[in-house]
Amino acid sequence: MRKNKTGLTENVAEEHSTGDPAAGKIIFLPIYFVIRKIRRDCNTNMITRENIITAAEKVFLKNGYEKTSVKMILEEAHVVTGSFYHFFPSKEALFEAVAERFLAGYTERVTSILHDDSLGITQIIEGLFHELQEPADRYYSTLQADNLHWT
Numbered sequence: 001m002r003k004n005k006t007g008l009t010e011n012v013a014e015e016h017s018t019g020d021p022a023a024g025k026i027i028f029l030p031i032y033f034v035i036r037k038i039r040r041d042c043n044t045n046m047i048t049r050e051n052i053i054t055a056a057e058k059v060f061l062k063n064g065y066e067k068t069s070v071k072m073i074l075e076e077a078h079v080v081t082g083s084f085y086h087f088f089p090s091k092e093a094l095f096e097a098v099a100e101r102f103l104a105g106y107t108e109r110v111t112s113i114l115h116d117d118s119l120g121i122t123q124i125i126e127g128l129f130h131e132l133q134e135p136a137d138r139y140y141s142t143l144q145a146d147n148l149h150w151t
Contacts, residue, residue, distance in 0.1 A: 049087045052077045057098045062139075065095060104133065 055077035058087055059068050070091050088094040113127040115118065 048083055050096065052079060052084060052087060053097050053101055056094050057102070060095065060098060070094075096097060102135070106135070 029146060050071065054074045056068075059072050059076050063072070068091070070081075070084060073091075073094070077084075084094075087095065109131050110128065113124055113131065115148075119127065
């Protein structure tokens with residue numbers, strides 16, 4: 001084992017059948033750096049995806065689904081078109097991701113209320129009503145009067 005000109009560790013083995021010392025030369029990248037890069041890329045991808053979903057939720061709430069364009073979401077998220085289509089094949093797929101994230105959070109909060117043994121029946125009912133009211137309040141507070149629509 002020795003370091004080559006680029007600083008990488010290389011394992012030099014002689015190929016006994018041909019007698020060529022370069023034939024068995026294998027360069028080993030330190031696995032730590034490869035794994036670190038993969039993790040960093042995965043974290044960056046997850047952050048970008050979540051950023052797009054968060055921006056989409058905000059724009060969908062403000063403008064409604066039909067009046068929201070992919071371009072508006074990209075501007076809000078500060079990402080390029082390629083990033084969007086890397087994660088979502090369409091605006092519809094993104095809307096499904098927004099809905100899934102909302103429902104997952106909602107389900108988690110409702111489940112925690114229902115399984116909290118320290119709460120009485122009145123507190124459980126109040127907690128459930130709060131979980132119903134909070135998203136509605138957030139939705140109506142983001143709407144502007146001219147964007148209010150009943151469909």
